[in-house]
Amino acid sequence: MPAYQAVLFDFFGTLTRSVRRGPQHAEIARALGCDPQAVLNVLDRTFAVRARGQFGSAEATLRWVTEQAGGSPRPAQLQAAVPARVDALKADTELRADAEPVLRELKRRGLRTAVISDCTHELPAFLPSLPIAPLLDEKVFSVEVGRCKPDPEIYLEACWRLRVAPEDCLYVGDGGSHELTGAAAVGMTPVRLAAPDLTDHLVFDRDDDFAGLGVPSLSALLELLDRVPALN
Structure with a gap:
């Protein structure tokens, strides 16, 4: 045995x-109307709560992150950014x-x-x-x-x-x-x-x-x- x-x-x-995070992450932040470093700062300090799914769906979570970074994303921007984030993390992997x-x-x-x-x-x-x-x-x-x-x-x-x-x-x-x-x-x-x-x-x-x-x-x-x- x-x-x-x-x-x-x-x-x-x-x-x-x-x-390591690739360049796609900065591109997504800019497409959402945010400073890339501000978004990265939010992502780093909130990883644990996001990883527990505290903010709901992928789109709802990304909206929350964007707003914390000073952005006001439109629904269409978020809808495009969600699959873009999937692609970005896959590219990092x-x-x-x-x-x-x-x-x-x-x-x-x-x-x-x-x-x-x-x-x-x-x-x-x-x-x-x-x-x-x-x-x-x-x-x-x-x-x-x-x-x-x-x-x-x-x-x-x-x-x-x-x-x-x-x-x-x-x-x-x-x-x-x-x-x-x-x-x-x-x-x-x-x-x-x-x-x-x-x-x-x-x-x-x-x-x-x-x-x-x-x-x-x-x-x-x-x-x-x-x-x-x-x-x-």
Whole structure:
């Protein structure tokens, strides 16, 4: 019997390379009549509440952000900006070269897989188009469940959907949102992905005090799983 029944992943910075905002974000801000830096400031300071879906739909959330940045967007501007934001975040996202092969190998080994992401409305809109989507048994998005990491409920939601106990799960993340200590608190085994490209990753509430297991790449996760009996 394998030591674990499921492997759960963070998305941004874990299944993807480091994330930085591209030029499309500034273009969207200008199209909404706002100073781009003012919009970015609002996005940064309100990430957690937006990721919990506090302001409703994608359009309602973008209206709120724009107004906080001093804009007064017209309905047509918002309607055009919502899919533009999906495109912008997708453009910021580059899957790690080993993400798909590692997920395929986990499935071959009979392990369940899931992603747990603190995210706004855009990720649920574009993740289904990515090649890793069919390799994920479940996708738990904070904006849909109203909880962000490290809230225990977001981890337990993934376990409930996968029909596995927390102690039977390995959780892999770069450490944003205090996700690693949160995973440990519910009984999962957390593993930090410490890939070199993450030094300039856009991250909120980094889990700097975590001192547990770590891997330099997703591929190295398979080696860790091979020697799990020696770790327990």
